Amino acid sequence: MENSPVDVATKWFTAYSSGDFEGMKRLAASDYVFEDPAFGRLEGKRAIGMYKMFISGRDKTEAVWNVHEVKPEPTNPQKAVVRFEAVYKFNGRPVTNQISSNILVVDGKVKEQIDSFDFPGWAAQSLGIFGWLFGSFSFLQNSVKQKANARLDDFIAKHPEL
Template identity: 40%
Template sequence: MHSQLFTLFVSFATLSLGAIAAPAIAAPRSSSPADVATAFLTAYSNMDYPSLAALTTDDFVFQDAAYPNIEGDVARGMYRWFIHDQAKTQMKVIIHNVQPNPTDSNIAIASFTDDYLFNGNHVINNITSTITVADGKVALEQDAYSFEAWAEQALGPLVGPLAAPLDVTQKIIQITAKVELDSFMLFNPL
């Protein structure tokens, strides 16, 4: 009995100390867009919100099919929500490649995969991201992927193939995503 209590106490103390220890901020090797984008995506793949947030500008903008244009705390909040729900969604982020843009020295092009559960449906979303860097931080992230392929997976085998090609589906997803993000941020303030 005493050894079980001791083990429980040590586990609690370890968790408590781990919770108050400052996380290591993933610093890029340099301020080159490819290094900053790599550090940012690595923080995301490690589910390390403090490092990810530290690598964004105050007015950071995120754009994709579900979130056409969110910025600042809302854009960071989306990542905080994804990381917060990682145990439920089983989110894994696999980085494939990050390269400098050959035509713009402020941009990196990254390819990565988000692998997760969406309402119980398994989604493998292959993303190409155009990441603009300003002053050594991510200022703009524009993610491109096949919305139709995403919707077919995310909405399930019965609804997905029927709803994915419809124009209204993307609008419904955008409205739902905004409501869910706003709710998360309301009930989970920083």
């Protein structure tokens, strides 16, 4: 089935891994929603804009996304679960982040993506000793969300075509 959640999620991550933002944009629902521990909840233009920001920054961050598994979500036939690894540099520090992504597909489009990962582990890698010490505290996660969203808003302001 060409528009099964597994097929659409596979196409989504193939486009992401290859830096094909237009391919991702074609696969995203107009009301696409993204959520993860670093950004919180993003909707529409901000959600898809985050991917444009990541893809356009690949040269600087040396980002690589490796998909390990795409499978149906056992309790919802409209969902797929993707396990992948993001390897990149954050402020010059090497980061390897294991991520689980729950993808909701409606009418052949990615409508919702909820990513989960070990935030304290990510903080230790990306922020050094400060992240290691305070990664499990909500104040650090809130600070990261504020900075990530400010960076995204700045990027979107510079890319009105989104």
